[in-house]
Amino acid sequence: MKNVRVSVRAVCYRDNALLLAEHRDERGLWYILPGGGVQHNETLDQAFDRELLEETGGKAKMGDILFVREVLADRLDTNYLPAHLHQIEMFVEATEFEIVAEPAEFDKDQIGFVWMPLEKLDELLFFPKAMVQSFQNKSFDKIYQGHIR
Template sequence: MEYTDYDTRLAAYAVVTEGDRVLLARLRVPEAGTWTLPGGGVEFDETVEQAVVREVLEETGYEATCGPLLGVRHHIVPKERRMHDNGRPMKAVQVVFRATVTGGSLRSETDGSTDEAAWVPVAELPRRRHGLLVPIALGWAGALHP
């Protein structure tokens, strides 16, 4: 399949840790109740680093600085599973950075794709519904404990 035959969604995510806890946001849509890293789609006029900072603020209330790149993940979303059906499959490209809180205070997003933000103990992750990106990115960050 040629690149002109599918859509690409570029998204940027942050791994923010404090001791043995990770900052997560709970999705309201499309997979309600699933915990994920703060992050989301990169706007046309911003860099991936700017997107990480904006998304952390929008979804958690924290001001942050973007740290080093941890990794890039991609997966295919078949046209039947797309949130906005346009008859085309999509390649989702997820760029993950380490980030550090520099200000603000924890709050949940209103009228966005998430509905709650929380510091979650890493050891509690097996008992919480979360997206696949969470353990992958925590592994890249060296934040998973055996």
């Protein structure tokens, strides 16, 4: 049996922009919200702090869970996720963001981070694509969003 991975992602708005981790690979540029896996014996808020610092050099106040989604790699038509990945992602509100250091450790293919204007989200290779309208409206209609891409 494979383990289920839990991750936490920061949803951080500034004016009409969203903080995104920027990546580049053979597909070109692509974007996700900063965050990542919760390590053994680490709480969600500790993982939130660590991941933000690693990927952006920033700190923020962790707010409420906005929504949860599930990723099952074996049910997606992609070669870009690890085989058999089953991940539960918690997207949490991030407020009072400030840069406090240089980013400590970019993820694979990460080249930086950007404040992306909300109106540009639907033009990007952005994950989770199914949530673009919710991010643009700053409105999440239910907590569990299911298995989405």
